[in-house]
Amino acid sequence: MDSQHERDEQILEILTHKLRTGGLSRRQFIQAAALFGVGGALAACVPPTAGQTGAPAVTGAGAPTGTVRFLVAESFWANWHPFLHTAQIQNRIQRQIFDRLVEAETADFSKPAPMLATSWRQLDALTWELKLKEGVKFHGGQEFTAEDAKATVELASGATDVKVNTAARWVPTTGEVVDKLTVRFKTKEPFGPFLLQLTVTDVVSAADVNKGVEPMKAAPNGTGPFRVVTDEKDRKVMEAFSGYWRGAPRIKTLTWEFIQDSQTRLSALLAGQAQVIDRVPPEHFQALKGSPNLVLTSVTGLENVNLWIRQDRPPFDGNPKLRQALAWSIDREALTKNLVGGASETALSHLPNRALFAAPQSPKYTLDPERAKKLLAEAGFASGGPEFILWGTTGFLPRAKDVTEAIADNLKKVGMKPTVTITDVAAIIDALFSKDKPGSVFHLSWSGNGDPHVSLATLYRSPGAWTGAHDSKLDDLIDSGARATKDADRVAVYKEVQAYLWENMPHVPLYNSDFTIAHVKALSGLRVLPNFNTYFYPAALA
Numbered sequence: 001m002d003s004q005h006e007r008d009e010q011i012l013e014i015l016t017h018k019l020r021t022g023g024l025s026r027r028q029f030i031q032a033a034a035l036f037g038v039g040g041a042l043a044a045c046v047p048p049t050a051g052q053t054g055a056p057a058v059t060g061a062g063a064p065t066g067t068v069r070f071l072v073a074e075s076f077w078a079n080w081h082p083f084l085h086t087a088q089i090q091n092r093i094q095r096q097i098f099d100r101l102v103e104a105e106t107a108d109f110s111k112p113a114p115m116l117a118t119s120w121r122q123l124d125a126l127t128w129e130l131k132l133k134e135g136v137k138f139h140g141g142q143e144f145t146a147e148d149a150k151a152t153v154e155l156a157s158g159a160t161d162v163k164v165n166t167a168a169r170w171v172p173t174t175g176e177v178v179d180k181l182t183v184r185f186k187t188k189e190p191f192g193p194f195l196l197q198l199t200v201t202d203v204v205s206a207a208d209v210n211k212g213v214e215p216m217k218a219a220p221n222g223t224g225p226f227r228v229v230t231d232e233k234d235r236k237v238m239e240a241f242s243g244y245w246r247g248a249p250r251i252k253t254l255t256w257e258f259i260q261d262s263q264t265r266l267s268a269l270l271a272g273q274a275q276v277i278d279r280v281p282p283e284h285f286q287a288l289k290g291s292p293n294l295v296l297t298s299v300t301g302l303e304n305v306n307l308w309i310r311q312d313r314p315p316f317d318g319n320p321k322l323r324q325a326l327a328w329s330i331d332r333e334a335l336t337k338n339l340v341g342g343a344s345e346t347a348l349s350h351l352p353n354r355a356l357f358a359a360p361q362s363p364k365y366t367l368d369p370e371r372a373k374k375l376l377a378e379a380g381f382a383s384g385g386p387e388f389i390l391w392g393t394t395g396f397l398p399r400a401k402d403v404t405e406a407i408a409d410n411l412k413k414v415g416m417k418p419t420v421t422i423t424d425v426a427a428i429i430d431a432l433f434s435k436d437k438p439g440s441v442f443h444l445s446w447s448g449n450g451d452p453h454v455s456l457a458t459l460y461r462s463p464g465a466w467t468g469a470h471d472s473k474l475d476d477l478i479d480s481g482a483r484a485t486k487d488a489d490r491v492a493v494y495k496e497v498q499a500y501l502w503e504n505m506p507h508v509p510l511y512n513s514d515f516t517i518a519h520v521k522a523l524s525g526l527r528v529l530p531n532f533n534t535y536f537y538p539a540a541l542a
Contacts, residue, residue: 063252070277116223126189142221155204156170159172225241281398300515328372333367344511359494
């Protein structure tokens with residue numbers, strides 16, 4: 001990339017920021033772009049003003065060119081049905097293939113913008129009406145209509161007879177087709193996160209829904225900028241969808257490939273065998289920063305890395321003092337600063353630090369061995385213990401093995417007896433959810449969409465709560481937060497929720513992840529967000 005092109009991109013970035021923060025009108029943006037000579041393909045990337053979609057259209061940018069190989073740290077362990085898994089990597093790759101009715105493609109998750117829905121209005125406490133985009137096509141050739149929006153939300157929200165994972169984050173919601181491009185949704189009860197839930201609900205074809213679950217699990221059919229052409233266990237190849245309603249992508253071929261070892265990912269990027277890598281560990285930062293041809297982008301993720309605790313088996317079930325002892329045994333600040341590094345932050349509550357309504361909790365759990373030993377004694381382990389398996393992952397979370405072993409060392413110093421098992425994500429998920437597999441504590445993470453309800457409902461709401469946590473008071477609090485439709489009411493509820501979790505410590509929040517992407521400088525326009533989405537539209541490869 002030559003210096004003139006770099007200059008143009010810097011000017012465009014400044015102008016874009018001023019436009020999005022209200023410092024320039026759209027007309028002024030175009031005038032300034034012309035004044036500085038950033039026309040042509042760059043001027044075609046005029047970013048949206050309020051009420052428009054977050055990703056600019058690329059109409060007139062020419063035919064897609066180039067191949068981008070993206071090496072990722074998490075294995076592709078889920079299927080293609082958007083509502084039947086909780087895999088972060090699958091959600092990220094689906095963002096290239098599917099669109100949503102509403103989008104949140106900036107770091108401000110409190111202000112969703114139109115996508116396939118051009119506008120919306122709330123008719124009453126339960127009813128929303130959405131106007132839809134005309135001229136949108138699915139990869140399979142079907143025309144997008146209100147029937148598809150209706151089928152999507154009804155299926156995702158649990159309003160049909162099909163059991164889906166996403167229902168835990170919704171309330172059942174039915175749809176009414178008003179006309180071809182107008183749909184009304186009625187929630188079973190008031191539901192404050194309605195719009196933000198739409199930002200993480202991939203739009204599917206009603207015809208596909210009617211075919212049943214298995215075809216949707218086997219292959220994706222979205223309206224997004226890329227369509228899948230090769231589907232292998234560790235490699236997914238996508239090509240630009242020429243019929244995309246925003247304009248065809250600038251990248252012709254986009255490959256996502258699972259490479260577990262971070263050093264292998266780094267070596268491939270440095271050798272020019274890959275254009276992008278993710279989950280870059282801090283020990284690689286210096287090598288990347290020293291290269292004039294590479295770009296390093298770090299954000300604090302909307303992801304709490306926790307110690308997940310199985311509460312459906314001894315010794316942690318029904319024993320909050322033992323779980324508190326875990327929290328006081330761990331030097332969380334040292335994990336964050338010395339091992340994870342980057343943009344990571346010590347967790348301040350059971351919600352990610354940058355989530356809506358997140359608030360620091362007190363007392364702040366720090367390393368306090370004497371307090372931990374006292375709580376162990378009160379929990380029934382005055383003579384030391386308990387014995388349990390501590391599971392850690394390879395590849396997925398940066399320095400996960402080191403972090404898990406450091407946690408085990410902390411726990412042993414207060415008399416606990418963990419045995420460390422390091423394995424891959426698929427095996428740890430199996431152990432976490434299987435009733436007959438060993439293991440009590442897991443070093444693992446969970447990310448959300450910025451609204452507390454997604455994480456809380458998935459992790460703690462009965463009957464489908466992770467790790468067997470069942471608490472009727474917590475269930476009621478989570479439901480109250482979802483029913484609240486005013487921010488002031490939600491602030492009050494989530495203040496109580498976080499305090500209750502902090503006291504009972506069903507899981508131990510450790511830190512908010514550093515999410516670092518490295519890519520070649522020739523790849524411009526790549527968007528990296530705190531919700532771990534990595535958008536390759538409308539990025540271009542010079």
